[in-house]
Amino acid sequence: MTPTVLTIAGSDSGGGAGIQADLAAFRAFGVHGTSAITAITAQNTLGISAIHEVPPAMLAAQIEAVLADFEVKAVKIGMVPGPDHVRIIAGTLAGTRLPVVLDPVLSASTGRTLGRGGTLEALREHLLPIVTCLTPNLPEAAALLALEEAVDEKAMRSQASALLAFGPRAVLLKGGHGLLDEAVDMLATAQGTTRFAAPWVETTNLHGTGCALSAALAAGLALGHPLDRAVASAKSWLRGRLIAGASLHIGHGKGPALAPEAV
Template sequence: MQEKTTPPIALTIAGSDSGGGAGIQADLKAFSANEVYGTSVITAVTAQNTCAVTAVHEIPADVVAAQIRAVLDDMDVGAIKLGMLFSPEIIHAVAEALRGFDGPLVVDPVMIAKSGDRLLQSEALAALKELLLPRADVLTPNLPEAAVLLGTEEANCPQEALAQAEALTKLGPKSVLLKGGHGKGEICEDTLLSPTGNQTLAAARIHTQNTHGTGCTYAATIAANLAKGLPLNDAVKQAHGYLQKAILAGADLSIGKGHGPVHHFAQVWAQ
């Protein structure tokens, strides 16, 4: 009998996007596209498409915790990505359920959908900062999310973005990846502050409205790379390259009437 192999395993704890472009669905696609077995814990069910979020159903906190226990008790999870957590109750449940997990934790502080709809209750922000940011191996906010976390105005230039990234490290995460896609200009710059070396990841802006799920995909791919054992800086660099290819390939897709998704499987579909 052929000896069995165990693939790298990653876990996403996030909301479900019925349109398939973001959240749990995007994370699982990103895991698979990057050769990692994906597991999931659903924190909320959203009625969502490329145009809007029309309803949110919060999963009871005890059920969220039970999902986490079910996965971690049975599988050797190499890394975890946190996305939409929605409420203080869910954040408390997640923090408690992850108490015994010592692998890499990627925290994507999902707050607002691409459509502008709120995905994190305002009263949940304090719990997020207190319970989960200090446990993050890497925090991955975009410019608007960084401003909310810091209680300040959104950065308008690379120098301000660097200052905000440095301020975010004081909230407790080991590393901060401040994503610059919301910035101005034809070059998008992401700023990574890491104990093993800071770096700037730059890419030409791709002019497309098909950017739904970019943040989820980026963070999930980082988690997938960490689950495979890559050092953080390499995990981020490879995830950045994968995301650029997914955005570029997704620009040619026509899915929905609003902000369409990136193309997670462009390399597979092209074969």
């Protein structure tokens, strides 16, 4: 039977991130994608011009409809626009014991804040304790910990481990912001920290990389892969897609990471 994965995230009208990137990643891994939209964004490769939050009751109805019919094997959570949405998601997923991957999308790559006041605190209190793997980038990890951004691998290891105190069973801290000579991610669990590294890909088509990586990770967990294998597979797949689409020009800004492969 084909595994089903649920993504709970925002919609990107430019097709590069959010729900659209998640569903593309699910298809690539051979799993069936379902969705619950948290917010509708008006955006393109240049940035976000408007955000409309989906009413919390409608968000709950979407999640409940999917869980009532499909045998969901994993959940990926992306953009959550407000604390009330956080509580809805946490309450609806509580007791399901499903693998949950949380990509804490706190701001867009253009710098725009994506969560209202209180969202960060609600994530810490309600969602992090039920998460299987938290996948923050360096700014998101710093925000969750109320610290300065990590500047080297030692600090990355320390911050990844510190985030475990909020309750997630694992933390994949992504260093893909040009910090180091390689694209280095740190996977922290109660057993220790594992380093994942790969050469940088020369491309400006990076919109939606975090969404795609976390969705691919959720797909791996839905397929029954152990966490370290799912991380390695997701990272390798995303790097391949970045290489394949590096020469493409879509839009006038930062192109999508999951652009069609060059032919």
